[in-house]
Amino acid sequence: MKRIEQIVPVPGGHCFVVIDEPDTAPEALVACGHGLTGDRCGPAEILSHWARELAASGIAVVRMDFRGSGDSSGVWAETTFDGMISDYLAVVQWAKRDRAGTPLVHAGLSTGGVIAAMAAAQRSDVTGLLLMSTDFWEEPDPRPFIEVVRDGEFHEPLMMPPERDALRAREVLAALSCPKRLIYGDRDEFLLAELERLLACGVEAVPVPNTSHLFEGAAERRTLLDHTRSFVKELPHQ
Numbered sequence: 247m248k249r250i251e252q253i254v255p256v257p258g259g260h261c262f263v264v265i266d267e268p269d270t271a272p273e274a275l276v277a278c279g280h281g282l283t284g285d286r287c288g289p290a291e292i293l294s295h296w297a298r299e300l301a302a303s304g305i306a307v308v309r310m311d312f313r314g315s316g317d318s319s320g321v322w323a324e325t326t327f328d329g330m331i332s333d334y335l336a337v338v339q340w341a342k343r344d345r346a347g348t349p350l351v352h353a354g355l356s357t358g359g360v361i362a363a364m365a366a367a368q369r370s371d372v373t374g375l376l377l378m379s380t381d382f383w384e385e386p387d388p389r390p391f392i393e394v395v396r397d398g399e400f401h402e403p404l405m406m407p408p409e410r411d412a413l414r415a416r417e418v419l420a421a422l423s424c425p426k427r428l429i430y431g432d433r434d435e436f437l438l439a440e441l442e443r444l445l446a447c448g449v450e451a452v453p454v455p456n457t458s459h460l461f462e463g464a465a466e467r468r469t470l471l472d473h474t475r476s477f478v479k480e481l482p483h484q
Contacts, residue, residue: 247301254310256336258329259319262286263337266297267306274349274478275306276376277338279330279358279365285316288355289460292467299471305478306348308341310334312361327361327409334365349373351478356380356459359428360415367418374481376474377428377449379459381440382415420447427477429470431457 250265264286278293280286286309287294297307312330313320320329342350351374354362359380366372419426428444430437432453445451452473457466 247298249298252340254337254340256313256333258332259313261310261313261319261333261337262317263308263310263340264297265306265308265341266301268301268304270304272301272306272345272348273304274351274373274481275308275341275345276300276351276353276474276478277334277341277362278307278309279334279354279361280309280312280315281354281356281358284355284358286311287316292460293355295467296471296474300475300478303475305475306345308337310337325406327364327406327413330361331364331368334361335368338365338369349481351376351481353474354378354380360413363419363422364413364415366422366424372422372424374424374477375422375426376477377426378470378474379430379434379437379461380428381434381437382419382444382447383410383436383440416443416447419444419449422448425477425481426450427452427473429454429473431459431461431466433458 247268252263254261254263280288293309297309300307311318312333314322314325350371352362352366352372353376355378359377360382363375366375426449428449428451430453432455454461454466454469457463461467461470
C-alpha cells in the first residue's frame with residue numbers, strides 16, 4: 247500500500263491531493279470530496295482512516311482539499327459550489343491519467359456528496375455514486391448562515407445560499423443513471439428530514455444505527471467502511 251501527496255493545478259489555483267492505493271492494480275478509484283467545514287482528512291481523520299482501509303482492501307482513494315480549505319490555495323470567503331465542482335473534476339482528471347482503465351466511483355462526505363454528484367453529471371465514466379451523510383438540502387433563505395463549529399464560528403460565504411438553490415442538485419441526482427448509495431446515521435436529523443426526497447431520486451439508503459452526521463464512534467465508522475467496500479466491490483465495473 248502506498249500514499250501519494252501532490253499539489254495539483256486546477257482552474258484558479260491549486261489543490262493539495264492525496265491518493266491512497268494498493269501496491270497492485272486497484273479494483274476501482276474512489277474520488278472523495280469533503281464537507282463544507284472540513285478538509286481532505288475529515289473530522290477526527292474519518293476520511294484518512296477510511297481511505298487507508300479501502301486501499302488495504304484493493305481500492306484506491308483520491309482525496310483533495312477544495313480551494314479555500316486545508317492546504318490548497320484560495321480563501322474560504324471566496325469558495326463557491328461551482329469552484330468546488332471545478333476542483334473535483336480537475337483532480338479526478340489528473341488522477342485518471344495514470345489509471346485510465348480503472349473504474350471510477352464518485353463519493354463525498356456531507357456537502358462533498360453534492361459536489362460528487364454534480365461532477366458525476368459531467369463525466370460519462372462514473373460507475374457509482376457514494377453519498378455519506380449527504381442530504382442535498384436546498385437553502386431557500388439567502389440570509390447569511392453562521393454556526394458554531396468545533397472551536398470557532400463557521401460563516402458560510404454570502405453567495406452560497408442562493409447558489410445552492412440554483413444548483414437544483416436533487417434534479418441532477420435523480421438524472422444520474424449509475425448506482426447511488428447513501429450511507430447515513432439514523433440519528434442525523436437533517437438527513438432524515440430529506441430522506442424521502444432522496445429515495446425518490448433513486449438512491450439506495452443504508453442506515454448506520456445509533457449515530458449521527460459524522461458517524462461518531464469507532465464501531466460506526468467501521469460500519470461505514472464495510473458498506474463502502476461492499477458497494478464498490480459489487481458495482482458492475484465495465
